[in-house]
Amino acid sequence: MAKKPGNTMRIRMLFMVIMMTVVCFGVLIWRLFQIQVVDAELYQQRALAQQMRTTTIRANRGKIYDRNGKELARSGTVWTVYLSPADITGEELPKIADGLSEILGVDRQLIMDRGANKKSYYQIIKQRIEKEEADRVLAFISEHKIKGVNLEEDTKRYYPYGDFAAQLLGFTGSENQGAYGLEAYYDSVLSGTPGRVVSVKNAKGTDLNFRYQEMYEAQDGNSLVLTIDEVIQHYLEKHLETAVIEHGIKNRAVGIVMDVTNGEILAMATVPDFAPNQPLVLGDPTAQSGLDRLEPDSEEYKAFLGQAQFDQWRNKAISDPYEPGSVYKVITISTGLETKAVNLNSNFFCPGYHIVSGVRIGCWRYAPGHGSQNLTEAMQNSCNPAFMMIGARIGGENTYEFFERFGLSSPTGIDLPGEADNKNLIQTREKLTKPGGVELASTSFGQSFKITPIQLITAISAAVNGGTLYQPYVVKQVLDPDGNVVSTTQPTAKRQVISKETSALVAQLMEAVVKNGSGRNANIPGYRIGGKTGTSQKLDVEQQTGVKENILSFIGVAPTDDPKIAVLVLLDTPAQSSYGSVIAAPVVGAVMSEVLPYIGIEPKYTQEELEKMDIEVPTLVNKLPHDAQSALTQLGLKARIVGKGGTVLRQIPSGHQMIPRGGTVILYTDDESMETRVVVPDVVGMSGQRANQTIVNAGLNLRINGVDIELAGATAVRQSPEPGIEVEQGTIITVDFIDKNQEG
16 A cells, blocks of 8 residues: 655645745736836837727828919818728628729729738728719718728829929929929928827727827918919910920920019929929920830830939929020129229220130131120120130139139029039139130130029129129918918028129120120010020030030020019020020010010100001011011010910911001911900990000900090090900900090
């Protein structure tokens, strides 16, 4: 028989049990201490994550306005459709996949795959759907009493004016973040702060009632008020688009309109552009044609598309340095006058060339040259030999110093992304001061270095505004979501570059260019316009490819006795070789002819001009639109180019008809535009000024019979043609006026 355990054994066993119990409880107590004390915060967060559901509330992106309060960019409500797979039964999922794939155009299998993730409460099916689709989804949910399909509000960016100011405004990305342009530069200002809804879930993952919810409101973004004027921007874009067509511009056209008194940008455009509402779609027909020739989805196709998209988004006005050519002569002459290296009585002889260190550099008028000329004539003639002589008199040290003082050796600091830094594209002090150096000679007439269009117009604005260099800017104010002003941009005067006296002489010399020199095609009767032409060679392109390409440009300033605006236009590589004076100057003249009256600068005609109030309309059919417009402008007439063609097909009034000075000739450039007709308004009984405005606003011309419409009592009593009939745009409406104050 086995021995029964003795007392000693029992005591030992009891001791072991007690010790094991103590150890186990000790471990358990220590683990509880770790969980509840040491790692309490960690487990609390895990518990909250299981018990709480957070939903993001999107903030509305701030608006973008022009200087007059017109909306250029705004955000609208769209919806995101998402599934909560944990709430969807296996029987419902195929029905949901069938319905949503049909409504939203989403692959059915994608919906099935995302709906199969039963641990998830948030699987996105489609983002940013419009109201029509959202309503169809809601109707589908209601009709089939489906659970687990939800919609949440989101915002989408809209640009009401379509392709207006595209590179300037930029666009937003898929997450509503700024991608290019002002949208990117001011993203933190515009985007606001998202809010959130925190709700408590039960064990099944279902949200409890509102007592267990907490909402943190989204803070909408601030809005921007720009210096851009929508009307001036449209004028600029319209004339650039016409120039691109009529001259076959291969590498896009650029235009900038600046207020010279403070650095405000009134308009900035690069054409062809794109539509910010559809930024991935190519806006350049030539680029689209090139893409269409490639095999879709090929690597070549993808590379071409990517480059074409990047090119169309790129703001050439600030991002692309170029050799300015003769437009830069404004800076050379400003430097020469300020340093007293030259004066109005200085003389220069041009035999058609100039030799520097054994290198013969020709004038554009190679034979017989310009002969003997003073400073004014050298500027009018845009004579390279004369300017090389001016550069030599100025010297390399002064040339380099004033290049820097005019802000041409560093970015302007404009509040836009992508401004180029040209520090490695300009001549060094050492090269400019080298005795007999060709670099100084070529710099004096605008070659052998590169600057950006924004640098150039900023510098020339300083040359004519009294000598002050301002930092250019495009955002005038920041507004909070309630419309209150958060901040206002004050003009930044960087430095006084030249004296007021020198600046006045520069404006005078630029006026001579337009009156009697190479800038005649920019002349506008009744206005004092100054300007400078430019035809610059793309020397680097020629060295790399052997192909000669030019950039043609013109800058205009007005009025020269008290400059207010500057307009710069660049046409990069026209189809046919030409000069800036021939094709760029008329474009600037066309822009100014509309901008100057718009900003309230009235024409002041000379006696000779007043004597020619009735003008015979020239025959303009088969001419290039801007050539035709330039011809009309020289006569004191206005032009309205209608259509998208490159040649004038028809004009109203026709050639040889008489039209009042200041009247408008309609130039039709395609067949479709010629179908446009307008209804003659009824002006009988109106005052002279009101009748005039009504007829002009209708796209018609007014011929006045009787008293001067400026008289306080001037009233329209008869008109021909009769009101209510349809006529072609530009038709002359003859109106008889009497002075009612003298009646009876």
